[in-house]
Amino acid sequence: MMKYRYAFVLVLGLAACTNPAKEAPVGTYYDLKSYIEQQISQLQKQQPTVEKQAGFGKEKDQQTTKEIDWSRELDLFLQADINKQAYQTSYQKNRPDSLTYEYTLKTTEKLPVQFLRIELDSATHQLRRVKATLRTKNSLYESERNVWLEAEKGNLKRYHIDGFQQLAWLDPKQFLIEGKIQ
Template sequence: MKFSYEIVIVLGLAACSNPTKEAPAGTYYDLKSYIEQQISQLQKQQPTVVKQSGFGNDKEQQTTKTIDWSRELDLFLQADINKQAYQSSYQKNRPDSLTYEYSLKPGENLPVKQLRVELDSATRQPRLVKATLRTRNSLYESERNVWLESDKGTIKHYHIEGFQQLAWLDAKRFLIDGEVTQFSEKTLIWKK
């Protein structure tokens, strides 16, 4: 009887605690783990990527195998909302069993405004990730729209675009678009 009484007290105290401080980890889709796994995999495989980048009116395209994937996919890590401080800041929507949608609640001021993750029905890995990140203060404003597509759990296309603006200057648009076209023969997963 004493054991059951202690459980009731513990459960009662847990129910009275502040949910924003003690919300369990894993409330939202774990995008960070997926992106970190992709970074590790892409660093090892060094696939060929057709990459287009631009800042302002300057644009260039190149085909390369030398990409710092940690830097290249950093904004996708920043789009992860599965953080203790964010646990009660987003509205959740599950239009179907394979889709996670999150939007920032009114009155909240966090950089990730929206996040959508669509899973592949066979692999249960993300096949599409889309996010909008926005930062605004008296000196600086930026918006970044990011998305990536995967095939069998491996990134095949990623896209980052947006603008950044200092208060006294015009907005500068930027773009990064990468298409993974070929993996090396040793670690062949797929070829376009």
């Protein structure tokens, strides 16, 4: 009896660890999430020097640092991932060439990622550039975030985030984050 109870608990435990409804089937969209998570892990281990510029409104700050929380720094790139089961039919797919993936939100859909473009390197076929536009709008709040990154040999070298945030009763506030990895 104890043997069967152990097997039952094991089966329940394994079932709880999988969530088949969360990710889209392989090949639906480019797997940006895996790439960004791999870069976050690698950058946290390496702690490279970064020339960083950040601004909110008219204030801007520039610094050179190794102290970056990469999970937080690259979070908008994770948010730009559209490889979710619920999004499977929400985007028009376009392949301008064999190295470029473009996804544009269908006009009938209301999702934050409006556009995503992935470019691969012609020699290595590794990710070379990502560009995305994310928008959020409701009766109290509106924001737009434009993000792009560039990689060399698959490794992140530059990233850029700009856009605005606006509460319904206030003027929009512009923001900017740029980083160049040494």
